[in-house]
Amino acid sequence: MKMDALLESQRIRAEIRAGRLTGTSRGLAHGFVQVNLAIMPKAHAFDFMLYCQRNQRACPVLEVLDAGDPVPRKLAPNADLRTDCARYSVFVDGEPQDDRTDITDLWRDDLVSFLIGSGITFDDAFERAGVPTEKDRWVLRTSQPTEPAGPFKGDLIVTMRWLTPQQAITATQVSARFPFNHGAPIHVGDPAGIGADTARPIFGGPVPELPTGKTALFWACGVTPQSAAEAARLPLFITHAAAHSFITDMRATSLITP
């Protein structure tokens, strides 16, 4: 295949596989869907899938691979999940290990891989609709419990964005067009309404005072299932490192319909 015949997503994954690109996936391959990874032994996969089904807004499962299969045949048919994510986090019995850029030596025939939609997917559509995505955005814990399944449980985690009233209305409409990728906001206004912990954000740095003329909007966030899987202390759990999502060949706009 000639290089110029490749999609931008394929070119970037080739760089990642060759070890020449190890940084954040944010801003790369604009317009292609980026996904969160959750890789675990098959013994736990049914309960995890059940957890995702019961908490669909936070856990939009876009593809699940057969046990032992590292190839996302639907979202990126010539990729390999063992090498094509720039950085992986690994947990053994719930304990974080050193991050890796390759998980080939950890691979087992019983590992099931979940590809879960990420809020980053909205960014392209938001930008084209005039909704800024570069700043005023945080990932926060809330006090809203998710529906448990087997060992998977925990409070809902959300993405908070600060927008003008007009941007807020636009962002609500645009995100609602992605029902299989978090969809519309789950809350608007006072963070206390969902117990969102603005004092200790997971990502995004300290939260300053809300400026006059801005409104807070809250979307269910794909960190929710990742956090539940970490807390379940599985014998082995592998995920993308924060801000290092796996880049697929699927166009974000194609997620508007399944």
Next chain:
Amino acid sequence: MKMDALLESQRIRAEIRAGRLTGTSRGLAHGFVQVNLAIMPKAHAFDFMLYCQRNQRACPVLEVLDAGDPVPRKLAPNADLRTDCARYSVFVDGEPQDDRTDITDLWRDDLVSFLIGSGITFDDAFERAGVPTEKDRWVLRTSQPTEPAGPFKGDLIVTMRWLTPQQAITATQVSARFPFNHGAPIHVGDPAGIGADTARPIFGGPVPELPTGKTALFWACGVTPQSAAEAARLPLFITHAAAHSFITDMRATSLITP
């Protein structure tokens, strides 16, 4: 609880549980979501859920219960799936057994129940939008393969409706508002385009010649996963009998957003 405080769905389930109502669910509890049932041993539940995830348009899973649990806590919290469906079909090693009105004596602690969205759910919204639902409607096999998972595979099964051009446009828009319940049509026009077998309909009786001024529309149908589960010849598979769906307490309009 006073009888007049019950939802219509709850009143009808009470009649079914008492054995006073054993006929079709079609036309009952208008506006409430009716679901297809798929009940199987946990050993097969992961592969079946994978099959549904991979064929989401045909297999919109609305709720999955923990193994052994017969109570759909989200869709009908005071129902019992062992008694509250008017008629059940039972398959042992793929062989159909006699239909039953109660499956209590077949119940086991390892049975996992799936509640899967049914196209009947559209009917109320279609009728209110001026799209007739009473006639010119068939369930057909196609030659489009579904994505397999474990032992589950087979061709896509569709619902075909004949509508006027204006009704077709309305029905497309209305059904598209239910992305978690089959969503928009998958095809319009010539049945041969998807290999739809109009010579041998599964339901709806013989298909006459298409009248002038009518267009055929095709929606992915919830009979698809049921057919795949039957063909997998599981040791035990229990489902609702055709046209005897389980009636939930969820309003059809609430399916517009998850």
